[in-house]
Amino acid sequence: MVYVKRIVLDVLKPHQPNALEFSQAIAEVGVDYRVRLTVLEVDENTETLRVEVEGGAIDFEAIQSAISGMGGSLHSIDEVEVQSETDVD
Amino acid sequence: MSLLNQARFLLRITGTHDIVRRYFVVNGFDGALTMLGLIIGFHVSAHADLSIIINVCLGAAIALGMSGVSSAYVSEVAERKRALRKLEEAMISDLNKSTHGKAARLAPLLIALVNGLAPLIISLLILTPLWLSNTGVTLPVSPLYVAIMIALLLIFLLGVFLGRIADISWLRSGIQTLLVALVTAALIYLFTVQ
Numbered sequence: 001m002v003y004v005k006r007i008v009l010d011v012l013k014p015h016q017p018n019a020l021e022f023s024q025a026i027a028e029v030g031v032d033y034r035v036r037l038t039v040l041e042v043d044e045n046t047e048t049l050r051v052e053v054e055g056g057a058i059d060f061e062a063i064q065s066a067i068s069g070m071g072g073s074l075h076s077i078d079e080v081e082v083q084s085e086t087d088v089d
Numbered sequence: 090m091s092l093l094n095q096a097r098f099l100l101r102i103t104g105t106h107d108i109v110r111r112y113f114v115v116n117g118f119d120g121a122l123t124m125l126g127l128i129i130g131f132h133v134s135a136h137a138d139l140s141i142i143i144n145v146c147l148g149a150a151i152a153l154g155m156s157g158v159s160s161a162y163v164s165e166v167a168e169r170k171r172a173l174r175k176l177e178e179a180m181i182s183d184l185n186k187s188t189h190g191k192a193a194r195l196a197p198l199l200i201a202l203v204n205g206l207a208p209l210i211i212s213l214l215i216l217t218p219l220w221l222s223n224t225g226v227t228l229p230v231s232p233l234y235v236a237i238m239i240a241l242l243l244i245f246l247l248g249v250f251l252g253r254i255a256d257i258s259w260l261r262s263g264i265q266t267l268l269v270a271l272v273t274a275a276l277i278y279l280f281t282v283q
Contacts, residue, residue: 044179068182071188
């Protein structure tokens with residue numbers, strides 16, 4: 001089974017919720033997610049972010065849904081790190 | 090997230106936190122001054138039956154509440170829709186299903202409730218001594234005097250609240266609003282036929 005371990009996203013979001021609430025909401029998607037958010041650009045109504053998520057098995061769909069739920073828009077997936085692991089049943 | 094925190098969050102992301110506070114003070118002040126005016130009006134008039142005074146004041150309080158709810162709701166729905174559309178244009182996406190869409194639908198309801206409940210609750214507090222007296226509770230002074238005192242106290246407290254928001258002397262701010270109420274009372278005494 002291939003697991004996504006790290007993902008770097010380019011995201012556009014409104015000023016609210018703020019960067020702290022935004023990253024917390026993404027981290028809440030998984031039990032072991034570690035989120036690093038960098039604000040790259042600030043416009044009149046929006047902010048461009050670099051969001052890096054690390055975890056044991058990242059659920060991309062759930063992260064995308066959390067981002068759009070907070071009014072954000074995913075522009076691109078800039079980096080991905082995946083790992084193949086043997087499932088132990 | 091608790092209901093109160095959720096309401097705070099929705100008000101914050103729509104930038105309406107300060108609007109709610111302003112509406113609370115403005116309409117609360119309206120409610121208190123209206124009750125003060127009515128009660129002083131009855132006080133200077135020929136002795137009216139307490140139940141008539143209560144019904145007139147209650148009618149005015151309900152009307153103030155309904156006016157507060159409906160006017161704020163109609164205007165805030167329009168404002169929030171406009172703000173959401175502006176944000177959607179900046180984001181180039183549909184935000185209806187996002188927190189922003191939800192906030193744009195719920196914030197007008199919250200604002201309308203505060204705008205309507207502030208004058209209603211303040212009016213009901215002012216009317217309390219009249220009810221008590223009407224149900225047979227003996228007050229040390231006339232219930233109209235107690236109601237006037239409560240109105241002045243609530244107006245002073247609204248001033249204190251404003252002072253705390255502005256981070257200025259709460260006493261000075263409270264006295265300022267109290268002066269407005271006293272001038273209103275003086276004008277009523279001056280212009281009503283006794």
